Amino acid sequence: MTLPTPYHGSGPGPITPDGCAVDYYAMLTPNGEPEIIHAAAPAGASILELGAGAGRITRGLLALGHEVVAVDESPEMLAHIEDTETICSPIQSLSAGRAFDVVLLMSFVIETADDELRRAFLRTCRRHVAEDGCVILQRKPPEWYDTIQPFERITEAGHVVRMTEVSRPAPDLLYATMEYTVGDRRWTHSFLSRRLDDDFLRSSLEEEGLTMAGFLGGDREWVRALPV
Ligand SMILES: C[S@@+](CC[C@H](N)C(=O)[O-])C[C@H]1O[C@@H](n2cnc3c(N)ncnc32)[C@H](O)[C@@H]1O
Numbered sequence: 001m002t003l004p005t006p007y008h009g010s011g012p013g014p015i016t017p018d019g020c021a022v023d024y025y026a027m028l029t030p031n032g033e034p035e036i037i038h039a040a041a042p043a044g045a046s047i048l049e050l051g052a053g054a055g056r057i058t059r060g061l062l063a064l065g066h067e068v069v070a071v072d073e074s075p076e077m078l079a080h081i082e083d084t085e086t087i088c089s090p091i092q093s094l095s096a097g098r099a100f101d102v103v104l105l106m107s108f109v110i111e112t113a114d115d116e117l118r119r120a121f122l123r124t125c126r127r128h129v130a131e132d133g134c135v136i137l138q139r140k141p142p143e144w145y146d147t148i149q150p151f152e153r154i155t156e157a158g159h160v161v162r163m164t165e166v167s168r169p170a171p172d173l174l175y176a177t178m179e180y181t182v183g184d185r186r187w188t189h190s191f192l193s194r195r196l197d198d199d200f201l202r203s204s205l206e207e208e209g210l211t212m213a214g215f216l217g218g219d220r221e222w223v224r225a226l227p228v
Pocket of ligand 1: 071072090
């Protein structure tokens with residue numbers, strides 16, 4: 001079976017290796033994520049944010065009193081983060097040299113269709129979480145994968161967000177293309193993602209020395225894991 005290219009991005013400005021448009025992410029604002037993470041973390045907790053992008057969530061976490069180290073493999077993304085330490089590195093080979101109260105892997109990065117890469121992401125989380133700390137992951141609930149169809153919506157900021165293409169090239173795999181239009185600028189982002197149901201995620205975590213400890217909120221999108 002031939003699978004589609006896992007990631008492809010196009011449009012004005014730099015594009016990250018996983019297809020994200022830097023200029024588009026730099027203009028996005030958070031949507032309650034820093035507060036969800038803050039509520040699950042001890043006051044003033046140190047946070048290692050993996051795949052921090054242009055700092056959309058970083059800034060909110062800093063404002064809530066956390067010490068944040070922001071990691072991304074895209075120097076163009078990290079150039080937008082000025083208020084805290086950044087590390088330009090692939091997540092899978094990161095060595096930050098210290099442990100953190102919270103290791104955060106959000107924005108569905110964990111859903112890569114590359115099983116070995118996902119294991120390496122989880123090993124990075126395990127290597128960097130303090131023994132009394134926690135890992136917080138964000139994944140789409142499995143039901144999203146079963147029901148998602150092409151759509152179009154207009155955000156509060158007036159951006160047009162469209163999912164133009166959805167296919168399911170193999171069980172548990174979804175290939176989709178997003179299109180973002182802001183004024184006369186348009187970006188596309190195609191990605192191949194793996195549906196992570198609770199049992200699969202639990203066993204993937206266990207293989208890397210982490211145990212699933214529950215969800216943040218009722219929709220099972222945010223997962224909390226603890227070092228074993
Ligand atoms: C969808 S963006 C989200 C950025 C940010 N978390 C947010 O919510 O605005 C995903 C980010 O993860 C980064 N990323 C993806 N895979 C990565 C990897 N293997 N190593 C380092 N960074 C990665 C990309 O460069 C991109 O900046």
